[in-house]
Amino acid sequence: MKKLINAVEDVVKEQLEGMATAHPDMLKVHFEPNYVTRADAPVQGKVALISGGGSGHEPMHGGFVGKGMLDAACPGEVFTSPTPDQMYEAAKAVDGGAGVLFLVKNYTGDVLNFETAAELAYGDGIKVQSILIDDDAAVKDSLYTAGRRGVGTTVLAEKIVGAAAEAGYDLEQCADLARKVNQNGRSIGIALTSCTVPAAGKPTFDLGEDEYEFGIGIHGEPGRERLPMASADEIGEKMALAILDDGPYTRTVREWDNESGDWVEKELTDPPFKSGDQVIAFVNSMGGTPVSELYAIYRKLAEICENKGVTIARNLIGPYITSLEMQGCSITLLKADDEILKFWDAPVVTPGLRWGA
């Protein structure tokens, strides 16, 4: 293992220190428990958007803290869910009276820890909502698994809902928008190499020179299938079709109800993509793949979208939700209506994503 790190147990802390030193205009970093807040938090009267998860996916989530996006991010150890005290302290720090919305990627650990945090925050009189991101089309069913994982749509949801909160949406409206974004977004990922978790010191899996993993998550876990290495066009096409040809997806999610002070279950069904849709297309590097290669994938993706009658209205291309230094990429398509596009275009000023200001 070769990385620019000091002791493996200090990796997360020192990266946070680096961020704090680099971006005092945008964010503040808090330690024990670890969380990152907007420099100007709490913003009175604004819904506060909080996300978090294991580290190793940088710039997500800490790099998305700032005006127009997240109010707080809670980083766990590398690939390990954060603990509820982090989200709880973050919620107290950023709540501006309008409540906090948790954006939670669907991994059992993240879900359970965020749920505990929601209960703690509610107990303190903070209005809470919690929306699950579960967009990974590589996971087929929800009945026999923990459901689709939360991947690329998370980045888009953080941007879009962050802008809505900035624009004055209330907690209910932010939650509805987040749910809508999640239900309209789907992703698929591939890996050309494994990544190495610093504490583990060796690659998570072995992958031959002539094969790649299709349908990976974002924790260096193996994917849906291992395939012979192929060209950018073949890989791009297989990825695009895994999203565009994916059928409806139904599952039950648990959301917090501020009235009853308890969790309620909702059955949600995501519609498949169809001709005539307009989308935000997000081609993401897993960390070790340079942006030049992403353009080769984007080229094919755009061609296939056009053939399917799907219009790419906006795009995002680069490393935004990564798996350490893994080589590979993911594609996310988000069906976008005017509301979504308006908030996508709105200004954002974070270390990881910035435009309009």
Add this chain to the structure above:
Amino acid sequence: MKKLINAVEDVVKEQLEGMATAHPDMLKVHFEPNYVTRADAPVQGKVALISGGGSGHEPMHGGFVGKGMLDAACPGEVFTSPTPDQMYEAAKAVDGGAGVLFLVKNYTGDVLNFETAAELAYGDGIKVQSILIDDDAAVKDSLYTAGRRGVGTTVLAEKIVGAAAEAGYDLEQCADLARKVNQNGRSIGIALTSCTVPAAGKPTFDLGEDEYEFGIGIHGEPGRERLPMASADEIGEKMALAILDDGPYTRTVREWDNESGDWVEKELTDPPFKSGDQVIAFVNSMGGTPVSELYAIYRKLAEICENKGVTIARNLIGPYITSLEMQGCSITLLKADDEILKFWDAPVVTPGLRWGA
């Protein structure tokens, strides 16, 4: 070799096609000869800024074409200088009557090809200036080598001079500012792994698990020395000191003279850094190193700058001048006065760098 590419001979062309499809609002791509121009080029009355060089350093240069930065970029094959017809055609396409400024990285191939292009453009009645970027502190002397290579300062110069051109600086002023930026910027790079040139199909050099290269360029070439692998703090410190403790640097550069229609030689001496300086600090990934590790380096860099009495006024952290998928990083420090900071902060809208609009 595993990359998201199709045929190796189409790599550059297809990446450019992907860029063209992705960013029609910002840029246009032209083929045979290959060059990228601002979507709204030529901008009448504005000095046009043109750069270029081998491909494989993405997002530089094509990703820096757009409002507030480059008017045109000329990509060669991977790690191969572009040919003069590219720069010549680009100059004709973007000249808005105020002349064109070439920003040239100091590699013999780039220098000679840009010189030929400058002569051709001048022959066509276009006012031309050409400024060399030679900022690589890993190269010690200029007497017995082709001089310091052009590395990280290029990105900063493209941003700053691009903003100045946008603000109405004339050709002479733009050239003076570019020269000033170059003389005040220094860089040093390291590699943890080699990269693989697609056409070569195998890594350019071998590097053991327990060593790293110090003082690399940006073409996957070996560096000044090969050292035992070390911690982020040790590597960061050695890099920072290689820049901060570097003495004055003198060399002769060749610049175009529009009066005489010929090249004139100038002897330039760059001053070393000193306590009291304020700088723009740029920590760059060579492609395969994730931004999280860059923060570990930035953390150390900030500490050392503080100890040396050097104030970091602005920073840029991420993959901006890369060597394909190489793991490693570079540090650039640019001594910044008010003029430089003003243009650094000015709006920029390119695929690779964006703020303020």
Add this chain to the structure above:
Amino acid sequence: MVTRDQIVHWLEATAVVMKENKEYLTQLDAAIGDADHGINMDRGFKKVMEKLPSVADKDIGNILKTTGMTLISSVGGASGPLYGTFFMRSGMALASKEELNDEDLFKMLKTGVEGIVQRGRAQLEDKTMFDAWSPALDAMQAALDNGQNTHDALKAAVDAAEQGMKNTIPLIARKGRASYLGERSRGHQDPGATSSYLMLNALLDTLENE
């Protein structure tokens, strides 16, 4: 009667057991998860050991709740909130108790496991820690109904938990990280069921030795 000291000793014994089985649990997790369960449990109970002295003279409910809070804020992952909830709930059910009778002991385990289920929504044969706890509670209930004493009822529970743990081997996981492996999760023993068995066994050991 189970004393406050015995509860403290149980937690101490659990910490020792998690340390001893750190590698083993992590290996089990490597096969069908992300190779951290032993590390997580060891980290959590180390923290519990740091916290314990400050509450060791408080009532049992307080001790258990502190254990729960500590696990929640130090374990992370799926198992952190689950074990955390286990101790929080059992602590709440035994608020201000200074010692536990047979019924209390059963209540402690039962309310704890109810917490796990409420949080994790696991069902039998989902290949989770619940597959150890569920038969354990059934066996303990039956033994108590049969008039057996604490020790024997607990012994029955531990045996059932061990069997339940082993029964996870052929199962396909339907909850947690392992569920993504589908068929490939078959043939491996669930790490959480294993740590649950170890925890319950540590309780039996503690009571036997005192």
Add this chain to the structure above:
Amino acid sequence: MVTRDQIVHWLEATAVVMKENKEYLTQLDAAIGDADHGINMDRGFKKVMEKLPSVADKDIGNILKTTGMTLISSVGGASGPLYGTFFMRSGMALASKEELNDEDLFKMLKTGVEGIVQRGRAQLEDKTMFDAWSPALDAMQAALDNGQNTHDALKAAVDAAEQGMKNTIPLIARKGRASYLGERSRGHQDPGATSSYLMLNALLDTLENE
């Protein structure tokens, strides 16, 4: 007298030689550069072969200038503008010539090499292509001064170029990419000096065979 056809045949012969030595030149460049000199030269002269038919009936100056322009826009790297300038300058010096006398031939080479020097500012023993050209021009001048004929003067030039090329081996590079290697550039023959020798030798071969 050297005819237009002979010049065309020389360029054709050079294209063949560059193709045959593509690997060899690239290997030389791999040792002290970036392993592309053979690829660059082969690509450039392939392009020249495509362009040649359209100008083969024009005057020699025109043919040489077209060759220069083609090399400039297809070779890239350091050698592209250098060889390109060589042919551009020699073409300009021989504008509208239909055939060349001894003096013209020498002028062609001399003005070409002056172009290389003006562009690349190489000095003797910088370990570049100039280290092949410089002794070649000296030898040819001396031979012509001695009253030798074209063939013999050119033969002397080729021999001197070969020697000059070999003499680059012990040198430390001070120009181009190889200069960054410092001491480590010693012990390797310069690729550009090698391609220059090959090009000059192709001229001799062409004139001998016709």
